[in-house]
Amino acid sequence: MTLWEALKTGEKYLEEREIPDAALDAWYLLEDILKKEHGEKVNRAWFLMNRQEEIGERLHTAYTQGLEQRGTHVPLQYITGEQEFMGIPFFVNNKVLIPRQDTEILVEEVMKAAHPGMKLLDMCTGSGCIAISLVKLVPGMKAVASDLSGEALETAGENARRQEAEITFVQGNLFESVKGQFDIIVSNPPYIPSAEIEELMEEVRLFEPRTALDGREDGLYFYRKITEESSGYLKEGGWLMFEIGCSQGEQVSELMRNAGFSHVAVCKDLAGLDRVVKGRLERKP
Numbered sequence: 001m002t003l004w005e006a007l008k009t010g011e012k013y014l015e016e017r018e019i020p021d022a023a024l025d026a027w028y029l030l031e032d033i034l035k036k037e038h039g040e041k042v043n044r045a046w047f048l049m050n051r052q053e054e055i056g057e058r059l060h061t062a063y064t065q066g067l068e069q070r071g072t073h074v075p076l077q078y079i080t081g082e083q084e085f086m087g088i089p090f091f092v093n094n095k096v097l098i099p100r101q102d103t104e105i106l107v108e109e110v111m112k113a114a115h116p117g118m119k120l121l122d123m124c125t126g127s128g129c130i131a132i133s134l135v136k137l138v139p140g141m142k143a144v145a146s147d148l149s150g151e152a153l154e155t156a157g158e159n160a161r162r163q164e165a166e167i168t169f170v171q172g173n174l175f176e177s178v179k180g181q182f183d184i185i186v187s188n189p190p191y192i193p194s195a196e197i198e199e200l201m202e203e204v205r206l207f208e209p210r211t212a213l214d215g216r217e218d219g220l221y222f223y224r225k226i227t228e229e230s231s232g233y234l235k236e237g238g239w240l241m242f243e244i245g246c247s248q249g250e251q252v253s254e255l256m257r258n259a260g261f262s263h264v265a266v267c268k269d270l271a272g273l274d275r276v277v278k279g280r281l282e283r284k285p
Helices: 003-016 022-038 044-050 057-071 076-080 103-113 129-137 150-163 194-199 202-207 221-230 249-258
Strands: 082-085 088-091 119-123 142-147 167-171 182-187 234-243 261-268 274-281
Touching: 003 022, 003 044, 003 057, 022 044, 022 057, 022 076, 057 076, 076 082, 088 129, 088 150, 103 129, 103 182, 103 234, 103 261, 103 274, 119 129, 129 142, 129 150, 129 167, 129 182, 142 150, 150 167, 182 221, 194 202, 221 234, 221 249, 249 261, 249 274
Parallel strands: 119 142, 119 182, 142 167, 182 234
Antiparallel strands: 082 088, 234 274, 261 274
């Protein structure tokens, strides 16, 4: 079987199983195994020039295994083990949420307030993509990243090692293991109301960690807890910034104003939906 025939067979296989973007996913799965064999030179142009080459039994077996996984709705990123975020490749597995482009809006808002030498706390860090991106993109930024899940922290630690990002990781329930004062606290916490999780697409509902999705009854549990406790860990004039669900802007803004934050603002994503709420702690309580 040629590389071209393998790709077309993969497309048909995923289409028959009603996988969204079947043709694109079939290509990404093939590209992934070809890169592992031939290196980073593999791209669409390389493929078209070499499409009549035989795929070989070993690579065909690997490709078939990837297709079979994707055919059961396992997310593509968990199969390839990678997702790009802020232009940086991150290792991902089913112990962490897959980094999403929407979350880049949160990183960009933090960068607007950040200065070299500032100290950042990333709450509910997951894969570590937020903290690692900021340490890489803001010269001299120091970061602490916290998560309840030890398995998530192992994944985040591996990403920090791969990116040579110096970050302190702590395990605990929210601020339980956190010490010190910070210029910025940032979080993309679980924010989906419990009852809505069963309505999510299979890729999310069946494979991404539920603890990283479930925001309890109304989806606001972690916003309340972090907002209430953050003043004990923020420096005067420090910023608290959240990623939010697109319908939560007003509610999270009110939580922050009631907790004494000023300059509270809602920022939109590229689709024009509410995506980030930020506020500043002007005076320590």
